[in-house]
Amino acid sequence: MAFTRAAGKHRAPSRLSRKSAHAAGVAALATSGVIGTLASPAFAAEADRTAAPEDAGLTTAIADYELADEVADQASAQELAAEVAERQAEAEMAAKRNAEARAEAARKAEARAEAAREAQERADREAERKRLNSFTLPVAGSYVSTAYQSGGALWSSGSHSGVDFHAAYGSTVVSVGLGTVVEAGWGGAYGNNVVIRMNDGTYTQYGHLASVSVSVGQSVAPGQQIGVSGSTGNSTGPHLHFEARTSAEYGSDIDPVSYLRARGVNV
Structure with a gap:
């Protein structure tokens, strides 16, 4: 690193230059006769003795x-x-300031990342909340093949207590919403069936299943599989019998289509 001096500052001549000046001065004194010739040792010795005061002064001045x-x-x-x-x-102060600036930038970056993580977590929780509060069709892409309260001898009550969704044998059947299984297994005329108490206090029933894949007391989420469609019980062919009820008891049925539509399902 090169260092410069402020304008106006001057250093004294170096020791070498000053010694050269001293030597030149001594030579001048010698030639002028102040100091005698240096060629003759005897004369020089005599000069040393006779000129001792002057020599001492010069030596002191040089020293x-x-x-x-x-x-x-x-x-x-x-x-x-x-x-x-x-x-x-x-330089150390600049390095310290740079380190502090980097640390502050890192802290701010971490704070932004933490805020982004928290925002994402909130968004995920909200999405999950919406998903759990959502409803769906019991058979994806299906449609109602027999309407609610259709009359006929096929039903002991004289009318259809639910709706039939078109479903080929072995189609996946899911819970329409969040709830807890209160019945799973054989249900007489319903064949293999599942009854779920929904989180809003209503009940849904899924009948004529070929098999059941949940058990009583199990919590289920919207769209979670509970079995596969079949034609067990009082059935004329594979389909899903779906009911919506105000209680777990037979006879408390309500219109399943209106029930699903009121919960945002396109039926």
């Missing part, structure tokens, strides 16, 4: 100059060290 030079170098080194420390502190 003082060198000391000042060392102090200036130390001051420059300290100044450079302080500048390096300042730059390092600035």
Whole structure:
């Protein structure tokens, strides 16, 4: 890393340049006669003895100059060290700010992700709530082949207590809504049948099944399979007999088509 100095700051000449200047000064003194010739050792020795005060003063001056030079170098080194420390502190502070910014960005990203997860969970719960509160046909894509309260000798009461949905043998039969199984198995004229107490307090019945796949006390969801269609009991062919009731007892039947339509099912 390169460091620059503020305008107007100047360093003293280096020790080498100052020593060169000292040497030049000494040479000038020698040529001017202040210091005698250096060629003759005897004369130099004599000069040392006779000019001791002047030599001592010059030596002291040079020593003082060198000391000042060392102090200036130390001051420059300290100044450079302080500048390096300042730059390092600035770099550390910048790194700290960057780390804090990254941590804050990560925290915000996590908060957004958490909010998105919570929103998705709420949406999932709402979708599940709607699904559980929804109703569906007992046989997918089927239609009513015999209407409610149709008359005839086929029914002991003289009229049809439910509706018949068209269903080939072995078709999947599902619960029309959320509820609990209260009857599962043989039901006399109904053959193999299932009765479910719905969550809204009403009851639905599924008759003439070839087989049953639920048991009493089991909770069932809308669209969950409870058996397959057949022609057991008092039946002239495969179909699903479906009833809607206000209680589990025979004779409390209500119009199954109106019941399903009131709960959003297209019949």
